[in-house]
Structures are given as C-alpha cells and as structure tokens.
Amino acid sequence: MKIKSVDLRHMHTTALMRRCLFMLILVLVMTACSQRKGYVIGVSQCSEDIWRDKLNDELRMGTYLFDNVELRIASANDDDQRQIAQIDSLVASGIDLLFVSPNQMNTVSEAIDRAYDRGIPVIYFDRKTNSDKYTAFIGADNYAIGRTMGHYLATQLGGKGRVVEITGLKDSSPAIERHRGFTDELKAYPGIRLVCVSHGSWTRKSGEQAMNEILSQTDDFDCVFAQNDRMVDGARDVMSRKAAGRKVTYIGVDALPMPDGGMHRVKDGTMLASYLYPTRGDLVMQLAMNILEGKPYKRENYLQSAIVTPDNVDAMLMQADEMAQQRDRLEVLHKQVDRYLVQYNHQKVFLLLSSIIIALLIVFFIYIYRTIIMKRRLAEETVNAKLQFFTNVSHEFRTPLTLIADPVDRLLADPKTSEEQRRLLQLVRKNVSMMLRLVGEILDFRKVQNGKMNVEASSFDLAAGLREWTGNFGPVAQKKHIAMNTSMPETLVVCTDRNKVERICYNLMSNAMKYTPEGGCINVSLAGGEGGSFTLAVADTGIGIPADKLPHVFDRFYQVKHGSGGTGIGLALVKSFVDLLGGTVRVNSSEGRGAEFVVSLPAAKPSAKENQAQSGPEPDRLAEEYIAADSIDAADAPNSRADIMTSPDDDGEREEILVVDDNDDMRKYIGTLLSDRYNVSYASNGREGLDKAVSEVPGLIVCDVMMPEMDGLEMCRRIKTTTATSHIPVILLTANAMDTQRADGYDCGADAYIVKPFSGKVLTARVRNLIESRRQLKNIYAQGETDEAQPESMDKHFMNEFRAKVNEHLADPELNVETLSAELGLSRVQMYRKVKALTGSTPVELIRITRLKRADKLLKAGGHTVSEVSYEVGFSSPSYFSKCYKDYFGHTPNGK
Numbered sequence: 035m036k037i038k039s040v041d042l043r044h045m046h047t048t049a050l051m052r053r054c055l056f057m058l059i060l061v062l063v064m065t066a067c068s069q070r071k072g073y074v075i076g077v078s079q080c081s082e083d084i085w086r087d088k089l090n091d092e093l094r095m096g097t098y099l100f101d102n103v104e105l106r107i108a109s110a111n112d113d114d115q116r117q118i119a120q121i122d123s124l125v126a127s128g129i130d131l132l133f134v135s136p137n138q139m140n141t142v143s144e145a146i147d148r149a150y151d152r153g154i155p156v157i158y159f160d161r162k163t164n165s166d167k168y169t170a171f172i173g174a175d176n177y178a179i180g181r182t183m184g185h186y187l188a189t190q191l192g193g194k195g196r197v198v199e200i201t202g203l204k205d206s207s208p209a210i211e212r213h214r215g216f217t218d219e220l221k222a223y224p225g226i227r228l229v230c231v232s233h234g235s236w237t238r239k240s241g242e243q244a245m246n247e248i249l250s251q252t253d254d255f256d257c258v259f260a261q262n263d264r265m266v267d268g269a270r271d272v273m274s275r276k277a278a279g280r281k282v283t284y285i286g287v288d289a290l291p292m293p294d295g296g297m298h299r300v301k302d303g304t305m306l307a308s309y310l311y312p313t314r315g316d317l318v319m320q321l322a323m324n325i326l327e328g329k330p331y332k333r334e335n336y337l338q339s340a341i342v343t344p345d346n347v348d349a350m351l352m353q354a355d356e357m358a359q360q361r362d363r364l365e366v367l368h369k370q371v372d373r374y375l376v377q378y379n380h381q382k383v384f385l386l387l388s389s390i391i392i393a394l395l396i397v398f399f400i401y402i403y404r405t406i407i408m409k410r411r412l413a414e415e416t417v418n419a420k421l422q423f424f425t426n427v428s429h430e431f432r433t434p435l436t437l438i439a440d441p442v443d444r445l446l447a448d449p450k451t452s453e454e455q456r457r458l459l460q461l462v463r464k465n466v467s468m469m470l471r472l473v474g475e476i477l478d479f480r481k482v483q484n485g486k487m488n489v490e491a492s493s494f495d496l497a498a499g500l501r502e503w504t505g506n507f508g509p510v511a512q513k514k515h516i517a518m519n520t521s522m523p524e525t526l527v528v529c530t531d532r533n534k535v536e537r538i539c540y541n542l543m544s545n546a547m548k549y550t551p552e553g554g555c556i557n558v559s560l561a562g563g564e565g566g567s568f569t570l571a572v573a574d575t576g577i578g579i580p581a582d583k584l585p586h587v588f589d590r591f592y593q594v595k596h597g598s599g600g601t602g603i604g605l606a607l608v609k610s611f612v613d614l615l616g617g618t619v620r621v622n623s624s625e626g627r628g629a630e631f632v633v634s635l636p637a638a639k640p641s642a643k644e645n646q647a648q649s650g651p652e653p654d655r656l657a658e659e660y661i662a663a664d665s666i667d668a669a670d671a672p673n674s675r676a677d678i679m680t681s682p683d684d685d686g687e688r689e690e691i692l693v694v695d696d697n698d699d700m701r702k703y704i705g706t707l708l709s710d711r712y713n714v715s716y717a718s719n720g721r722e723g724l725d726k727a728v729s730e731v732p733g734l735i736v737c738d739v740m741m742p743e744m745d746g747l748e749m750c751r752r753i754k755t756t757t758a759t760s761h762i763p764v765i766l767l768t769a770n771a772m773d774t775q776r777a778d779g780y781d782c783g784a785d786a787y788i789v790k791p792f793s794g795k796v797l798t799a800r801v802r803n804l805i806e807s808r809r810q811l812k813n814i815y816a817q818g819e820t821d822e823a824q825p826e827s828m829d830k831h832f833m834n835e836f837r838a839k840v841n842e843h844l845a846d847p848e849l850n851v852e853t854l855s856a857e858l859g860l861s862r863v864q865m866y867r868k869v870k871a872l873t874g875s876t877p878v879e880l881i882r883i884t885r886l887k888r889a890d891k892l893l894k895a896g897g898h899t900v901s902e903v904s905y906e907v908g909f910s911s912p913s914y915f916s917k918c919y920k921d922y923f924g925h926t927p928n929g930k
C-alpha cells in the first residue's frame with residue numbers, strides 16, 4: 035500500500051516533468067509560428083544588363099518596406115527557352131507571385147499562361163506578351179517614348195534631315211511600340227526622312243551589327259535613333275571606325291545615370307538625347323504587395339518619365355546622384371537593421387535556450403526536492419508505522435496486564451495471603467509494573483507526538499526526589515557492582531512537572547545502568563543553574579557512543595548496536611519530555627569512555643498552572659500511575675470517593691448488568707467484579723449483546739469497543755436509538771486511549787468510557803455511579819409530566835407518549851398493559867422494564883396513579899358523585915376505587 039502511494043507520487047512528479055517539457059515545446063512552436071506569413075515573389079528577367087541590375091536592386095530594396103518577402107530572381111540572358119524553363123521552375127518552387135519581363139511577345143507566353151492558370155498572379159513589367167493572361171502591367175509607355183524621341187529629333191534637325199533607326203529585339207513589345215511611336219511622330223515632319231531601319235537585339239553588339247548593315251546600304255544620314263543607349267554605343271563605335279569624318283547625331287533610350295550610361299553620354303555630348311526609361315522597382319513591389327494582400331490596384335500602370343537633353347542633363351544627374359546616395363544610405367541602414375536583426379535573433383535563440391535550460395533545471399531541482407521530501411516522508415511514515423504498531427501492541431498488552439495486575443492487587447490486599455505467597459505476588463506485581471511502564475512509555479511518546487500530553491506543574495523538592503529515585507536503583511547497582519555517586523544540594527525547590535522529570539531521570543539512569551559494565555560507576559548530579567534553571571546530569575563509565583552515532587541517540591527506535599536490549603524509545607521520550615518542559619538535553623560521549631547526558635530545565639514554569647497540593651507519585655507506584663492516569667479521565671471519574679462508598683446499591687432488587695466482550699477472560703473478570711452486587715449476563719460480540727439488550731432490557735451494559743460481528747460503538751448507537759433500550763446506561767470499555775475515539779464513543783450515546791487497563795475499583799464505582807444517576811432520574815420521570823427543561827430525548831419522548839396513551843384511554847376499564855405496550859410498539863416485558871427503569875414504578879402502578887390523580891381533580895372540582903368519578907377514571911367498581919384512593923392519598927374519596 036505504501037509502495038503504491040510512493041509510486042503515485044513518483045508518477046505525479048514524472049507527469050509534472052512531462053507537462054513542463056510539453057509547455058516548453060509549445061512555447062518554441064508558438065515562437066516559431068509567431069512570425070508573420072511571408073511571400074515568395076519570382077522574378078523572371080529577360081536580359082542581363084545595367085538597366086536590369088538597377089531594377090533588381092530597386093526590387094530588393096522595395097522588399098525592405100515589407101516583412102518577410104523573399105525574391106527569387108532568374109535571368110534568361112535574352113534566351114527564350116531559358117526564360118521558359120526558369121518560369122516553370124520558379125512556379126514549381128512555390129512562388130506566390132510572378133514578375134516577368136518576357137523576352138519576346140510570342141515565344142514565352144505559354145509558360146506565363148501556365149503560371150497564371152495555376153492561380154499565381156502575374157505582373158508584366160517593361161515588356162508584354164500578346165496574351166491577356168496577366169494580373170497587371172507596370173512600365174513606361176513605349177509608344178509615347180517613340181513619339182517623344184521622334185518629336186525631339188525632328189525639332190533638333192529643324193524639320194529637315196535624314197534619319198536611320200536601330201530597333202530592339204524585333205518581337206519584343208518595347209521595340210514594336212517605340213518604332214510605331216517614332217514613325218507616327220515623324221509623319222508630322224515631311225522634311226524628315228527615315229532612310230533605313232535595322233533590327234538589333236538591345237545589346238551593344240547588336241547595335242554594331244545594325245550599324246554595319248545600315249552603312250552597307252547608305253552613309254547619307256544626319257541622325258541615328260537607336261532604341262536603347264547600349265545600341266547607340268555600338269553604332270557610334272562602327273561609325274567612328276568606318277565614317278569618322280561624318281557629323282552624325284545620336285539619340286537613344288534608357289538614360290541610365292551610371293558612368294557608362296546614357297545620361298553621361300548626353301552630358302559629354304556624345305549623344306544628343308536619351309529617354310529616361312524608368313525602372314521604379316519600389317512601385318513594382320508596391321503593386322505586387324497590393325495584389326498579394328488583396329488591396330485595390332490598377333491593372334495597367336504606366337510610369338511617367340522624361341527625355342534627357344543637354345538642357346536638363348545636369349539637373350537630372352544631380353537628381354540621380356541624390357537618389358543613388360539615398361539608396362546607398364538606405365542600403366547601409368538596411369544592412370544595419372539586418373545585423374541587429376541577426377543579433378536579435380541570436381539573442382532570442384539564446385534567451386529561449388537559456389529559458390529551456392533554466393526551466394529544465396527548475397524541473398530537475400523540483401524533482402530532486404520532491405524525491406528528498408518523499409524519502410523523508412517515507413522514513414517518517416515508516417517510523418510512524420512502527421510507532422503505531424507498538425502503540426497497538428501496547429494497547430493489546432494493557433488488557434492482559436490489567437487482568438494480571440488487578441487480581442494480584444486483590445490477593446495482596448487479602449489478609450489471608452501468606453507471607454511466601456505475598457513475596458511471590460509482589461514479584462509478579464513488580465514485573466507487571468515494569469511492563470506497564472514500557473507500555474506506558476510508548477503510549478506517552480505517542481501522546482507527546484500527537485500534542486495530547488499536558489504539563490502539570492507543581493512545586494517540589496527536586497533534590498529530595500532525586501535522592502529517592504536514584505535510591506531505587508541502589509539494589510540493581512549493588513547487584514552489578516556499579517558505584518552510584520550523587521552530587522546535589524540539600525534542597526532544590528523547583529516548579530515543574532514532577533512526573534515527567536522523574537520519568538526523564540528514570541530513563542537516563544536505566545540507560546546508564548544498561549550500558550555500564552560490572553565494576554563501573556554512575557554519577558548523578560543536580561545543580562541550580564543561572565536564570566532560574568537547573569541542570570541534571572547522568573554520567574556513566576560505560577561503553578560510550580561512537581561520534582557518528584551521537585546525533586541520532588534521541589531518534590525514535592534508534593539504538594547504538596551494543597546488544598543491550600531496550601526499545602529505542604527511552605531516550606526519545608526523554609527528549610520529548612525535555613522539549614515539552616522547555617529545556618534542552620545534550621550528550622557528551624566518545625566510544626569506550628562512557629557517556630554523559632545533561633538535561634537543563636527551567637526551574638519554574640510560569641505559564642503552567644501550578645497544582646499546589648500535588649505531590650509526586652511514590653516511585654515504586656509509578657507503574658500504577660500509568661494505569662490510573664490513562665484509565666480514568668475527568669468524565670469517567672466518580673464524583674467523589676464518598677459517592678462510591680455511600681451510594682445505595684439498589685431498592686431491594688438486584689440490577690441486571692449485561693457484559694459484552696469478546697475476550698473470555700475479560701468477560702469473566704468483569705463478572706467477578708460485579709456479580710456480588712448485580713445479576714450479570716454475558717454476550718461475546720456486539721450483535722449478541724444487542725439481541726440480549728433488546729430481549730432482557732438490563733439495567734446497565736458494560737461493553738468492549740473492538741469486537742467481531744458488531745463493534746461496541748455500533749451496538750451502543752443501536753441501543754440508544756431503540757425505544758425499548760434507549761434508557762439503558764452503557765459503559766464502553768476499550769484499550770483505545772485516543773481522544774477522537776473517546777469522542778466517537780460519546781457520539782454514539784455512551785454514558786461512560788473507561789480505558790483499559792482499568793482498575794476494578796474504578797469500574798465498579800462507575801457502574802454504581804451510573805445506576806445511582808439513573809435512580810435520580812427516575813424521580814423526574816416519576817413525577818407525572820416530564821420536566822420541560824429536561825433535554826429532548828428518546829426516553830422523555832417515550833414517557834410523554836406513554837402518559838398521553840394512558841390519558842387517552844383513562845375512562846376505559848379495559849385499559850391494560852398488553853394493549854398499551856402494543857400501542858407503544860414494545861413487548862410487555864420491554865415496556866415493563868423500561869417504565870420501571872425510568873420511573874421506578876410498574877406500568878400498572880403508573881396507570882392506577884394517573885387514574886387516581888384525575889379522580890382527585892374531578893372530586894375537588896365538585897358536582898360529581900364518587901361512583902360517577904370512579905367510572906369516569908376507568909374503575910369498574912366504586913368500592914375498589916375507594917380502596918385504592920385511600921391507599922394512595924391516605925383518606926377516602928369522601929374526605930374521611
């Protein structure tokens with residue numbers, strides 16, 4: 035059972051640990067999940083060049099404004115097939131949105147459509163396809179660019195001149211739109227002739243090739259319009275090589291502000307103008323996020339821009355420079371933020387790990403702590419179980435010891451006992467006393483432990499007491515050839531609990547006696563100390579106590595292994611008593627060199643009530659004190675000795691007493707104690723006792739508590755709740771000294787509770803006392819109406835009911851005991867005994883008295899003849915009425 039409870043505790047601890055770990059994991063998971071959901075954006079660039087690089091940089095910076103956006107950039111390097119493969123793999127990687135700049139109108143649209151069909155939003159930027167499957171477009175208006183450049187060129191040439199055009203990749207949307215815009219615009223200037231159009235593919239190299247092609251057809255032109263600045267560079271290279279002397283102006287598109295970009299070409303005059311082809315990665319990102327977050331957005335988004343000419347190039351460069359610086363600063367800031375973020379994340383992980391470690395440590399320490407507590411509790415429980423066992427055994431011992439001690443006392447008191455027998459009986463008595471002392475020690479220890487032990491202080495001469503107590507050990511010491519030396523003042527009056535000091539002294543001396551070998555010496559000393567205390571020391575020249583055992587000598591059941599016997603409780607009791615009296619006890623010892631126990635106690639115990647008159651018990655009667663102290667409590671004690679001695683036994687009839695006990699000897703012994711005054715009947719368990727009580731309705735019941743079949747408490751409860759038996763006084767007799775059990779006994783209605791071992795005198799006194807109390811009660815019940823002030827009880831109720839029934843049927847001459855008892859639900863005998871016990875009169879007498887009292891009232895009221903009255907109150911014959919009346923009132927109904 036115990037092991038089971040420990041296991042449960044262990045399981046509880048393990049469950050606690052499991053719960054902690056679960057909480058930790060939960061915290062980790064929650065921390066991991068607390069990051070906002072991120073977006074993955076796929077970017078499919080058709081080419082690789084500085085314009086694309088700028089766009090990609092801006093896109094990356096655009097992501098800084100949003101939490102948790104990941105860009106996956108792929109560049110096809112002007113290769114359609116490559117771009118198709120890249121789009122497919124971006125889609126397969128699980129992107130949330132696709133930015134795409136399709137290389138050509140028709141070649142890659144299928145892959146883009148596939149992505150769109152899978153529900154991935156598609157944003158075209160800068161270039162388009164011929165498919166309508168896109169979510170939004172963002173970029174410059176290339177048609178407008180073509181027109182702007184045509185207009186500027188025409189104006190610069192004064193409306194007259196020859197122009198050649200190098201287009202971008204033939205099937206790419208900007209190339210088509212720019213050309214359309216350019217040619218449409220030139221229509222307004224008939225003096226301007228577009229003499230040759232050659233197709234490049236947006237690269238410098240393609241610019242060279244286109245220029246070569248143009249030169250192979252004509253070298254008569256004033257201006258070259260290439261659809262981007264890179265191709266202008268290629269064309270100019272060719273021109274400088276092949277037609278160095280020709281004065282040709284160049285215009286392009288892109289106007290990038292980098293050193294080799296178009297803006298610087300305009301600035302240094304190598305190019306007449308360029309169009310600032312906007313990248314605006316920030317706006318592209320904003321559009322993407324609007325789509326992803328379900329915010330409103332426009333499907334077609336045209337970016338505004340401007341032509342860069344020598345007139346505005348400085349301002350444009352400044353602006354570009356300013357923007358570049360800001361971008362750089364932003365980049366630095368972002369990197370810093372990134373660094374802090376990394377640091378923060380490291381710290382978070384560190385914090386988390388630290389928390390986990392701390393939590394684990396806490397769990398670990400809790401586990402260790404609980405284990406220690408559990409072990410301690412287990413040890414405590416073991417000791418308690420031992421103590422409980424010894425307590426139970428002690429209780430069991432007390433009954434047989436009583437059965438020995440009390441008859442021995444009776445024999446010792448018998449003058450017929452011979453001297454020889456007396457000597458033997460004294461030996462028996464001495465050993466019984468010793469056993470009772472041991473038993474008492476265990477029970478006392480339990481009492482101290484349960485806080486039930488009181489301090490009863492009285493003033494006494496401790497020096498005299500100590501001389502007497504040590505003197506008692508004289509014969510033993512002599513026998514063992516042990517010298518006993520005492521050192522104490524002539525008198526030392528102290529105010530403390532004499533009994534407990536004696537017990538302390540007794541235990542220390544018997545301990546010394548036990549461990550001192552023949553020829554040794556025991557020194558007992560007493561001295562008044564400072565501050566109103568005294569010190570009692572018992573030193574021996576015995577075997578001593580090893581140093582490592584010293585701290586345990588006062589532990590319960592602890593015995594230094596010397597094989598000298600003992601219960602291991604004596605010194606523990608010393609410590610308990612010393613603590614109770616507010617003192618200290620210590621031991622000085624080393625192995626082989628004896629031991630000295632020193633007790634210091636307050637000489638006056640101001641808080642304790644001093645029992646002035648009390649003198650200590652005779653040392654040789656100490657064992658008897660054990661009996662007396664435990665067997666009679668205040669409630670059980672007879673009111674006075676006079677009560678016991680002088681109370682009349684009975685009114686002539688011998689009272690019936692039922693003794694219920696499962697112990698045959700105990701039953702017989704109680705019988706012996708009571709049979710000279712009472713008629714005793716017996717039952718050997720509660721059930722039998724109850725049956726006998728109901729059928730015989732005895733005058734008193736003496737009953738054991740612990741019995742098979744039905745225990746004494748239950749039997750008592752039933753007796754007290756059964757009409758026929760509720761009036762019977764019950765004395766519970768038990769080996770249980772626990773106050774709670776005593777309270778249980780009273781709760782069941784017991785009239786007295788006597789603890790075993792009890793003295794025969796106390797039991798007989800208690801029996802007589804209860805019978806006498808019952809007799810006094812009879813007078814109350816006998817006086818007609820029951821006293822209203824008397825507490826409501828079954829018996830009071832019964833008597834009221836009895837009287838009500840009698841009054842109800844008073845005029846009925848047929849009213850008799852049979853009908854009455856039947857109406858009250860009792861047998862004839864039960865009613866007879868109960869009424870007799872409660873009132874001292876028989877039911878018949880009570881009926882007659884009630885009739886006569888009523889008759890008296892009627893006669894006094896006048897107006898009735900004697901015979902009328904006699905019939906009225908149920909007498910069948912007026913002459914018999916007159917006789918009874920005279921017997922009761924002493925005169926006839928006529929007043930004679």
Ligand code: FRU
Nearest residue numbers: 081083085208236262288311
């Ligand atoms: C960059 C680029 C630019 C041009 C644009 C047209 O890749 O070639 O020079 O203006 O693309 O899409």
